[in-house]
Amino acid sequence: MRPRPWCSRPRRSSRPGAPEVSATIDAPLTLAEAAAALRDGTITAVDLLAAVTARADALDDQLGVYLHRFGAEAQEWAAQADADFAAGIDRGPLQGVPVGVKDILAMSDGPTTAQSLVLDPAWGETDAIVVERLKAAGAVITGKLSTMEFASGLPDPDKPFPLPRNPWDVTTWPGGSSSGTGAGVAAGMFLCGIGTDTGGSIRIPAIFCGVSGLMPTYGRVPNAGCAPLGYSLDHIGPLARSARDCALMLSTYMGADPRDHYAVDLPVPDLLARAGGSLEGLRIGVERASHLGVVEGEDPAVEPAFEAAVATLDALGATVVEVTLPHVAETLTAGMITCSGESMAYHRNDLVDRLGDYARSNRSMYLLGALFSGADYVQAQRVRRVTQRKLAATFADLDAIVMPAASVVAPGYDTLLAGDVMNVLGGVHTMYWDVVGNPALVVPMGFNGRGLPLSLQIAAAPFAEDVLVQIGDAFQQATDWHLRVPPLAREVGAAAA
């Protein structure tokens, strides 16, 4: 076998107070590295699967990433990928790459639970459109990943599902609802994974686990085969180490499908076309007014990390200007009314018959939907249009807007389970972008004093994911926060190398 470049590659030195970058790891860290290694023969898909499987064997009891693992199936998919490479068949960047799938996407190879006691197992016997596309791209799907019940609420220790843990500190929550995806990518249990985002569920675990997460524009990806939370708010998107990896993954499954009612039939762009390291010519708005100093208990590391990130964007050539988001409070209220109403419609019959089978934290959100009127729902949709219109005017003069993704770091389980979902998520700045439908990317921007990750959020105009990737990729060429490996995963990797 040829030299393994991911083992010998020199890493940038650590910054004071930050966790060290892995010096020795047993497999490529990023999807981009893995795709290159699979093609130049320095690793096989079977060996790559073995490496991530060893990590999962060592860590999953602690982290609760998987609800179901595909053992023999994944071996077959990996062997098929190697056979295809040998035959000169290349299905794209996911071929032979270990991928995790959140367990609210239906998959014919195993159970789909939505981490719920209520979902009828017969619903999930056909592959979701996104899963179909992952398989067609040659991905090695390693398993179905933990979430929260129907992708909302909080973890519920009274239900028969694992409590997902954050690999940076297992006493803390990895975020949700794509909890297993975020924790699994951070721990190297797969190289990228599928999440969904209705109020932040791709980006919150990406923030708390120190990885990258991209919520595409609403309608960019077909939702059919994904258990709904809020029909007009749900987005399927990637979590991975880097913005570049997110782009590679999203490229394999975006685009309309005749079986989906919401995906928009637009040409599928090259998401990496603008990536190159420079931000010359871009105008980036910086939003401080609604994101800094607005939350009680803001972590003191957030502001300096954010200002350093803005300085990096400036140094990369962007023109940075101050901006204020329109109608933040009204938009968040409109989003909550929309989500509770849409989820109540889906769940009402089961709530009547099986209320006790639902997680307590979810019941209050669903039941709230019974208290709003039809007129309230329509008014919320009118306010969404108002905000969209104002944002469109804002983006006419800007390529992107950046802000701290959260004012807080991953909460400990002790405080998480003692609080309610509204309080816990009050320090996270994600839902605004679900409500208006614009794409948003989060990328790591540092750590707090306890070694927990902090993130930068970048938002762009609808269908401008390529701009997000350009900015995220340039930022990650200039920094190494996204390459940091949690200590417990580093120990497993070093032992296996």
Add this chain to the structure above:
Amino acid sequence: MSTDNSAAIDAMLDAAGLNPPAEEREALGRLYATFKPGLDALYALPEARYEAPALVFQAAPKLEAWGA
């Protein structure tokens, strides 16, 4: 939460056939009370006065169904 709100909430839950325990009803009442000013603010937004909602009804829907 006022008595009037409690009665209204109970009536709406009952109309929907929903029967959460008393403590959850009370918590729901408190939650609704925190949302009510924000809900009223949506109707007070001047820009929304003549705005069309973000709803699109398709007269010619896509007829293929996932999983059918």
